[in-house]
Amino acid sequence: MDPNRFMDEKSESRLYIGNLDLRITEATLIKMFSPFGKIISEDFLWHTRGPKRGEPRGFAFIQYSSKEEAELAKEKMHGKLACGRPLVVRLASEKYLVESVENSSKIRGQHDKTCITGGSSGQMSKNAKIAAIKNKLKALEEGDSNVKKQKTS
Numbered sequence: 001m002d003p004n005r006f007m008d009e010k011s012e013s014r015l016y017i018g019n020l021d022l023r024i025t026e027a028t029l030i031k032m033f034s035p036f037g038k039i040i041s042e043d044f045l046w047h048t049r050g051p052k053r054g055e056p057r058g059f060a061f062i063q064y065s066s067k068e069e070a071e072l073a074k075e076k077m078h079g080k081l082a083c084g085r086p087l088v089v090r091l092a093s094e095k096y097l098v099e100s101v102e103n104s105s106k107i108r109g110q111h112d113k114t115c116i117t118g119g120s121s122g123q124m125s126k127n128a129k130i131a132a133i134k135n136k137l138k139a140l141e142e143g144d145s146n147v148k149k150q151k152t153s
Contacts (some may be wrong), residue, residue: 014092015074018059021083033062036076037069040051061092084129130142 017029026044033039041063049056064070068092076090 006152011093013070013093014066015062015064015070016059016088016094017062017077017092018088018090019085020056020058020060020087021085022056022058022139023083024056027061029062031083033073036064038065039063040065084132 003125009143013031017033020029026042029044030039030042039062041061042149043061045059045061047053047057062070062073064073075085079086081087
């Protein structure tokens with residue numbers, strides 16, 4: 001049996017999950033991704049030194065038992081909002097995939113706006129979330145109109 005084949009299969013079922021809000025816990029991450037298949041491992045990365053020691057780094061890896069499960073999770077979860085931030089979900093083997101998180105959230109539209117965490121501290125109210133989204137949209141619209149004005153000049 002070819003050992004490289006095993007590594008290829010393993011890497012094809014391993015997902016990178018990025019742009020995680022710092023309030024998302026390991027347990028929450030597993031709850032969010034377990035509906036798509038059997039998770040055989042999870043690596044939640046933490047700062048190991050410096051002033052942020054012990055704090056989450058904002059990304060993790062999840063290993064599914066099959067490539068199909070990983071693909072399904074990627075399809076369903078990429079761009080989904082968690083604690084107001086769109087998740088970046090890709091196969092761990094897809095190195096240096098150039099994709100803006102903001103663009104993926106525009107394409108995917110507004111998804112789940114809830115923040116699922118272990119506790120209730122630090123969560124924004126519904127009205128605060130709506131206000132933040134409105135402010136972001138306003139800033140984007142103003143940016144687009146400035147670009148159009150520059151092009152017509």
